[in-house]
Amino acid sequence: MVRATNNRAWLLVLPALVLIIASAGLPLMAVINYAFQDVFPGDNYFWVGTTWFQELLNSSQFRWALARSLLFCLLVLAIELPLGIFIALRMPGKSRLAGFYIILMCIPLLTPWMVVGLVWKLLINVETGLLGSALAAIGLVYNLENPVVAWATIIAMDVWHWTSLIVLLCYAGLMSIPDDYYRAARIDGASKWSIFRYIQLPKLRRVLLIAILLRFMDSFMVYAEPFVVTRGGPGTATTFLSVELVQTALKQFDLGRASAMGVIYFLIMLAVSWSLFKVMMKPAD
């Protein structure tokens, strides 16, 4: 669609821009400000240049936290995307049943982060939880002290919480494919796989990119789930970047270091999202 050029349209965007600057812009500027300074008691600020960044990039603690966050992100996407697409493909067409499924699928999406942690804690409790006590009955102990179990738990929580988002997105994408496409494919004798590969997948490209974008942003900053369930442990096995950041900022009051971490965080996120956005905004073929 051709859009008219009109710079007065700026006026329409202005209120939204002001709110975003007030809510995200100002604090972000403060973060950047802190990242280059050191604070001493009595409001004494010293310019320290890139010291914090150098220190962070040389710190194995930070690099490990970053690696864990990235790995978590990749694992979660690798599970949620195929699973979400698969379920969306198997969803019934527009019907009461589909509406019913959708309502139930939204329930995890609407559960506050903290509550997700609590729900799972109740489920895996060895003495009182459904899963924990069932495993105990067959002789297995649900042991969060085992790093593999701790990771599996947090990943399962995230899959439970967010796979529905991908299902719903893909479902919306599939619903927008006109029936004629399928009819034509049938006449050509296309296999199920080629229908998926050449009709459904291209149509899903846009929604999938949105799904990846949203899931990437949220899973990269996963915080509440490890905080509630494992507290970053055992050891530092589930100390993700965000956990590390909050500890640095609020427990050690090391604002400079925490802010530098925040800036690096933001830059990574920005770079990945920008490339995804570029791909997404290319006209679909």
Place this chain on the structure above:
Amino acid sequence: MRQMHKKSRQSIVPAIYVFLLMVPIYWLINMSFKTQYEIGSQVTLWPHNPTLFNYAIIFSDPSWYLAYMHAAIYVLMNVAMSITVALPAAYAFSRYRFMGSRHMFFWFLASRMTPPAVMLVPFVQVFSELQLIDTHFAVALAHCMFTVPIAVWILEGFISSVPREIDEMARVDGYSLPRFFFRILIPQIAPGIGVTAFFCFMFSWIELLLANALTTINTKPIGPIMGRAGGLVGGVHEGLLSAASVLTILPGVLMIFFVRNHIARGLSLGQVK
């Protein structure tokens, strides 16, 4: 033909998936109706002595039920603020090309990329300076950071699906822009506004980290109070915490019920047409 297409998609997979999703929720509801004695003594698949005791505690103690009220107030304020500013912005992005319009559309989303954890300290400082700490407005404003971009994205999709001939016809008929918005555009995209409200509601409702940091006494939302009541660790308050959790999920379920038919489209941020 349609029949066949439908049949080929009927499958047990979504049923299994939904069933698994509901297991933790079932357990939560189950626990919320149990007495602490029953929780402590044995694992039961349904409450043998169902009790409303846990809910009674919440509804009789102002520090509990007011926490829900506070959350509801800032969430509703946030929804109202987000939609009010996002509607004209989405209209501008949908209809016009202007200086920086392409890039700004991305930068709007960029503010959703700032992890709340990063923003905790500066938020508290900025809002203290503005004397806004411990007000509903502070939380509503802070949540705008991620609800406004989402609202703009979703509404842009919906507005773009309204033919622009309607704009021109209204202009010819002498409608002013505000009048056009209220009389023509808003009724046209009413379902889109419903979905947008749902998403702002969802993202604001589930965020408790910022909400907790920006409030102290008068406007504490529910999550931190749950944390205080049981240290979020199992033990003596499991029934109560379960009941409190059920009550955090309930408002969302009501919201879904009203917008269920438009949800999938809104989820794709209006990009599916």
